[in-house]
Amino acid sequence: MAWKITRSREQDAVDVKTQGCSIHFSTYMAKEEDLFYSEHPVSGSEDEGGSDEERKHHKLLEAIASLDGKKRKKLGERTEASLHVSEFSVSSEGASDKIELSELLQPMKVSSSLKKQLNKVKQKAAVELPLSKEETQRIQRQVAYEKASKAITKWDRVVLQNRRADQLVFPLNQEPLVVKPIEEVLTTWQARTPLEQEIFNILHKNKQPLTDPLLTPMEEASLKAMSLEEAKLRRAELQKARALQSYYEAKARREKKIKSKKYHKVQKKGKQKEALKEFETLKMKNPEAALEELQKMERIRIEERMSLKHQNSGKWARSKAIMAKYDQEARQAMQEQLAKNKELTKKLQVVSDSDEAEVEEETLVPASINEVQLSADSSNPWMLGKLGSDAKDSGIEEELQEPPILSDTGTKNIEEEEKELELSEEETLLQEFEERCHLRKQQQKVEDGEMEQSNDDMDPEEGQTSDLEDNIKDQQMLASKDLDHSGKPEELERSPTCAMSSDVNGLEKIADEPSVREEGPFLMEQLQRVQTVEEVGALGGEEWAGGEEEQINPLRREEQQQTVTTVPGEKKKRKKSSLINLKSVLSASSHTIKTPTLPTTVEEEEEEEGNQKLIIKEAFAGDDVIKDFLKEKRNSEQAGKPKNIDLTLPGWGEWGGTGLKPSTKKRKRFLIRAAPGPPRKDSKLPNVIINEKRDLLATAHQVNELPFPFDNCRQFQSSIRTPIGATWNTQYAFQRLTVPRVITKLGHVIAPMADEDTFLSTQTSQQTKPAYALNPRKPRTRR
């Protein structure tokens, strides 16, 4: 059975385009074909029922087609069986180009279900033409872009934050080093690893503190037990004891090193004697104690007997025994030993001397040392104190214990003596102090007297100068002293005007004025008690300034009124006529100053020669100075004014020539008046000329363009108004003001930000914080 398959090219194309969507019918067919071909390698055109008619007809058609000249592609005709069958060589033959499915199925037995399927396939419209490659790519790009941009938006916040941040520290996400109180660390910390948990369990079981109070109940109790002072005291005691011990040890060592036998012998004998004596005295005084002592000795004897210590059975003794044959000394030593043994084992009524000494040696060491060593089972000296309220008791006990020991060594006595000494010293100090106070008081009294004397002395000194003024002055002072101690100003005051007008007869004035002044009312002085310039103004300065003047010369008062610069009413007047009042500005009311010592001589100035001329000038031409100044000021004002432009052309439109001037009308017409410039800075200051010229050298350093983001000059100026240098700021402020924008750490890899960082940075804005901030904040944990 052979199949005749002709497939339209379109169908083929559809197959290609809709690949992957659904399994197309034709593909099935193709598969079947393949199977078929493998069995019968026959070309499709070679039909079994190869009708010759058809072939003929075909050839005819070809012939006809070739007639019209157009070269048609020949459909290959296979004549031989071959393995390769080109689908392009398949031609559709028949009336209609399209093949119907039903046709294809004709030879098969068509089941109803298959038919249904076929119908379904038929009903489907033909698939549209696919888009071109460029178009599809464009669409794909668009979609991808949208997706990507959406994904990227999550970074927006981070980026913005980092841009705004004062400082960025790379690598990011580092836990900043902050000092935190240990409580916070502990409370946030949790046991995670099994090891930690195990440890926690153990701690729980043993009632150890985990987080909060940090101390065990024992520790707490111990803390309560001993206050710091007590502990200190105790420590000091211990230190002392230790020191004593070490001294003693050193002494013993030193003595031990002494090789002289005689010395030791003498020492020993001395000790024995002493011990005996003591025992005797003890017997007399305290028979019980003596008995105890005896018992102690008995005990030692018993122990000796028990121990077999001195029976020459030890290692040393054996070695000595070998040597004894040849060595005299060794023999002697052995004998000594034996003698000792005998001595010890003998039942005695009398004390054995050497042991007594030993005992005494032991007792020489203060008992507190031993006690400490006993109780110092833990290395912590703080724990030595007894718990709870026992601390006090133990202290008391110690106190009780100590005296006898001290009395033994005699240290206590010394201490007491020292105390007494200290006391006496203190007393003497106090006494001295009192004496000094007393002396000082006396001295002061004397000094006061001297002061007065010296004051009195000073006056004659001044008097010696034999200047007219000084004499007057001294007299005044003396007079004033008599009048009242508080001191009404008996000054050598001169009105400014009088000082100005006549320096020649000034001296006479001085002589005259004080007498008048002395009569001045006391109220005047009250008026003078003005403290600030404003108050002066408010009071109407002329009143108090000229008050005294008035009495001297009432005529001058009007003049004087002008002199006051700070009276508000006056101010207005001056504004109107500033130039007139320059004099008044200069001759403002001046305070006269009273001094206890006046210069003795008229100055012998070195510049005298140079100044001579000036002095004369000053004496005679006080007004000239003012006039000159006003002139200068006017000139400078004129120079600074913007100039008018005169555009008149002489002789234009009227007669011209020498001696002829253009008419005023014309001049007026062609004169371009310059706009009046801004008011001068010194327009309200009559005695000042301020230069209006620009300092070009300085302006070269100024900013002359508004920097970019600022709206106006003021904004910019205020932004740079504070200095940021270390000279003007504290260290911390300086660091804050000059934080670097980016900090990178040496040797650290700066990795690009990870995805999770976006999430984190929304939670906290850690980057905005400077790297060296000390205030504790929650660290950013990375999970």
Next chain:
Amino acid sequence: MAVGGSETEAKRPVNVGGKDKSRTVKKIKRYWDESQTKESATDTPRTEEPRDDGEKSAEKRKRKPRERRQKRLGGRKQMSGKVDLFPGPASIPQQKIMKFERGEKTKLGQVSNRKLKGHLKTLETKVKLAKTQAARFDLLLPEEAGFLEGDEGEDTCTIQQEDIVDAVDITSGSKHFNLVLNQFGPYRLNYTRNGRYLLLGGRRGHVAAMDWHAKSLMCEMNVMESINDVKWLHTENMFAVAQKKWLYVYDNQGVELHCVKKFNDVLKMEFLPYHFLLATCSATGFLQYLDISVGKEIAAICTKAGRLDVMAQNPHNAIIHLGHPNGTVSLWSPNLKEPLVKMLCHKAAVRAVTVDNTGKYMITSGLDRKLKVYDVRMYRLLHSYVIPFGASHLSFSQKSLLAAGCGDTVQVYKDVHVKPARKPYMVHRVQQGVHGIQFCPYEDVLGIGHGEGFTSMLVPGAGEANFDALENNPFRSRKQRQEWEVKALLEKVQPDLITLEPGILGEVDFLTMEQKHKERVERLGFDPLAKEKFEPKHKKKGRSSTGQLLKRKKMVAEEEQRKLIRESVEEKLQQEKEKKKSEKMALLGQKSALDRFKK
């Protein structure tokens, strides 16, 4: 101990009664609670003792901050470190902060750019921080200045130097001394900026440099010429001497380093430390500036004012003040050939000028025997005094004490610029006429050069008590000085920047800006910064008819006008208010006699 226990109990936030009340929230039982409750139980009888209500309330108050803190910590007990009873940083009084105020705050409401707004905001916070920090650290200035106070009825000016020397400690007492140098005429003197070294220059050629604390002489010589003035340069290694003809520079061993022949007939000198400039004024009427860091003459200005022998510098802005025989004082900078300001101060020749450390007040004295206090910012006279014989030399101390040398006495005044002084603060007499005075920086000492030599006078409260070791360290070592020298040279201020207003660098050059803008507008043909004209939006449904458009335009225009009017009216009101106020004040001032007691 018992008392301590009760106290701790009182302070403890957890007490038994409280626990019973808060039954609703069951507290987790801790092992340490037990001991506490036990203890509290033992202590309760003591606490239950009857107490005064006042005591209780006091205790409550005591407890408060602690409780607040406890609340903040979430009821936890802080064991590490001591408990802070006053949590948070200590508050600083506004007054102190005001001291460090620099200019006006930026108004953020008017900022259009959002980014800029953020930037300015952070900047403002930083500025505030700097301010408060500075105010806070003011506490660290340990030394306090004090002045002489007389007993009742005793004037401070009557107190003699000997009394002061007796009263003060030995070290301070040793700072009062006399150098009897009666051979080589009246002395000029100069202290270094740290107040450690003293330079004396006798009229007849004697020059001596010494460490006056240790009283050890560095060098001494006679230049065999008359000396007009002496001045230390930036360190104690060099000094300038204005001799009869020329200006010489010597080192601290007295070796002549330079003879500057361009500077002849110099009468007075001033050294500007931050600019490394030596300003000199000569008998020929020249004001010259020598840059001592490069040895170049920066400016030579012919003042055309005759012999110049009165000179002072304003430490605030490095402007030179010159006094003239015609009673004027002129202010100079090296950048202009004319005086910046000319003031007529006296009717007679000016004898001495000085400017205080803040650069606000200028004091002049003239041949008319007056002493005048001027505010140099306003060029206004504040006070005027008549001094017997007038002052030939003036000097301001760091703490604004004024020393005036009159003949053979030296008078020291306190607060002359603040309120009118009646009496001098201190007076001292020397053997012969005073020829030079200067307060020693960072010391309560006034150096007086006179005909008989030199006198170091004790003036309590004259010097700044706290020195800035990075700026001027009286105790600096050689190495430190070298370090400082290098830094100072690096930070040298150019002479171009000497202006009346030292803050000029922080300002925009408005005139140039305007000019530039004008040029730009000409070049472009339009104003790029001009406000855009209102263009009504196109709207549909007949709302963009000509009439409607006009209406909309008008609306906007009117709105703008209204804004303008509102502003102008407000301004006027403000002005009126002020006017009324001042009038009222004036009226009051005239009216009642008792008003003078009002503040």
